[in-house]
Amino acid sequence: MSGHVLHLGPPDRLGVQVRTHPGATVFSVLRDALRAAPQGLPARWRAALRSSVPGGAVEVVRPVLFQRDCWMPDPLALVPELTAYGLSEVGARLRAVDPDRVAAEADGHFGGAPPAGWRAVVDAPRGFLDTYASVVDAVVDALGPRWRQAQPLLSRETERVGVAAVTGALDVLLGTLPPPVRYEPGRIRLAHACGVQRLADRPLVLVPLVSGYSAGMYGVDRDDVVWFAYPVPGLGTLAAGSPRGTAGTGRGPLDLVMGPVRAHILRRLPHRPSLGQLGDELSLGPSTLTYHCDQLAAAGLLHRQRRGRQVVLLATERGAALVDVLEE
Template sequence: MRGFSELDLGPVESLGVSVVSQPGATLLSLTADALGGRPQGIPADWRAHIRANAPSDSIDVLSPLFAPDHSGVPYCLTPDTTARSVPDIATYLEQVADLSPDVLLDDLTSDFDGAVPPQWRPVVDHPRHWIASYVRVLEAVWTAFAPIWQRADPLLKRETERVGTAVVGGTLDVLLAGINSRYRFEGTSLYVPDVDPEKFSLNGRRLLLIPVISGSSASIFSFEQPDVAWIGYPMPGMGLLWESRKPPAAGDPLTLIVGEMRALILRRVGRPATMGEIASVLNCSASTATYHCGQLEMAGLIVRERHGRHVRLRRTDRGDSLIDILT
C-alpha cells in the first residue's frame, strides 16, 4: 500500500533553497511513466511516442527499478545534483555507462541491507550487461523527448523567478503547499507519495527544487544525500511545451507565486464569495474550484465562513498582506 515519506524542513523562513535545471530528473520521470508503470501525467500521445521509439526489451530492463514492492533507483544511477554545473544528458549517460559494476552492487547491498530482492538478481549476476542495456533505454527515451526540452528554457527561467520571489517575499510556505497536487505540506513537513515510506529531516541541508518537464503529476525525489535533499515536481506551464506553443510572458508577482487560478481566487475573495461564484470566475468545475480553494485555505490565505445556509470564502489577514506585498 502506498504511503507518504515525510521530509521535515525545519523553520521555512530560514530554509536554504535553490532551483536547479536538471534534465536527468526529467529523463527519469519520463522513463518511469512511459516504461515503468509509474504514472507521472505524460500526455497520452507523447507516452505512445516514447514507447514506440524505445527498445523492445525496455520494460524487462527497467523491471527491477519499478517492482511493486521495492521501487527505487540506486544512488549511483541518479543525476548528480551537487555539481557546480549541472551536466547535460550526454554527460550524465556517459557517467552511467562508465559506472563500475562494483559500485552498483555496493549500492544495491546498502539499499536493501544485504538482502537484495529477487527482481535484482539478473542485475547482480550480469551488472555490466544491465548497465549497458539501461543506458540504451535512456538514450532512446531522451531522443524521442528532446524537442520538448529544447523549448523549455523560458519556462525554467520563469520558475527560477517564481521561487526567488517567494523566498524574498516570505511566502515560500505558500509555494511549497501548491508545488504538487500529490504532495502535502503541513507544519514544517513536506509529505510525498512513496512505495516505501520513511521519515527524513533536512537538518540544515540545502533543499533543491528541480522542475520536471514530463507530466502534471511528476514526482521524483531523493532525501538521503549528505549535503542536499532534492524534489522533482511538475514544471508550471509545461502543457504549453507539449502543445508546441510559446510560453507566455511572465505575469504579475502573485500569479508567479500561487499560479493563475489561485491568484484569481485570492483577488475575488477580497469580498466574500460562494464556491459557485468562484467556479464561475475560473470557468471551471466545482471540484476544481474546491481543490484550489482547499490549497489556499491550507496555506492560511483564505477562510470559509457560514452565512445562514451558505458558505462563503474570504481572504484572511495573511491573504490581504500577500496581495498588498505583491501588488
C-alpha cells in the same frame, strides 16, 4: 497521507535552490513510458516514447524500475548529483558510473538476496548499465523537443521560487508542492518510509520536471542536499502545443508565486466572491475551482462561508498579508 516526517525548521532560515536537472525528468518519463509507475504522461507522449525504446532492452530494465518501495540507487535514478548539465549528457553520465559500486549497493540493500529482476544489476552490472543507457538515450532523443519547448516554463519556475524567497513566501510556495510530499508548518510529510529526519544545514533543492501531471520524486538521505522533484507549473500548455504557455498571463510577484488562477482568487477575496462568480470569471468548472480553493484553504490563505445557497470566499489575515506583500 501519514508517511514519515522531514523537519525543516523556520521557513525564514531555509536555504532553497532550484535546479533544472534533466536526469530526474528522464527517469520520471521512463518509468511512465515503460509502465513501471504512472506519472500522468499524456497518452500520445507515452505512446511516442514507448515506441522509441529498444524492445529487447525493456525486459532487462523494466523489473528494476517496477518497485513497490521507494529505494533506488541514485545513479540508476539518474540523479547521482544535482549539478547543471545538458539533456544530451544523461546517457553518457550513466555510462560513466562505476558498475561494481552499483552492484554492491543493490546487493547490500537486498541483504545479499536480490529479487530476480535485480540479478542483472548484481551479476552483470556493466552489461546492465550499457543496456539501461541505450534505453535512456532513446528516451532523451524522443524527449528533446519537449524539453526545449519547456525552457520558458523552467525559467519562470526559477523566477517564481526566487520571488517567494525574497518576499518571505517560501512556506506558501512549499504548500503548493503536490504528492508524494505534503508541506506543513516547519515540516514536510513524505509518502514513503524514510525515517524521521531533519534538514539540518542541507539546502532544500527543488527540481521541476518536464514529465507528467502526477510525477514526483524526492531524496532525503544524502549528506549534501535534500531534493524534491515535481511537475513544472504550466505543463498543460505543452500538451496543448503552446511552447510559451503562460506568456499572456500576469507576471507580477503574486502570479509567479501562486500561479495566475490562485493569484486571481486571492485578489478577489476582499470582494467576498462566490464560487459561482469566480468560476464564471476564470472559466473553470466546479471541481477544478474547488481544488484550487482547497489548496489555498490548506495554506491558511482563505476560508469559506455559506450564505444561503451560496458559498462565499473570504481572505484570512495571512492571505491578506500575502497579497499586500507580493503586490507591493
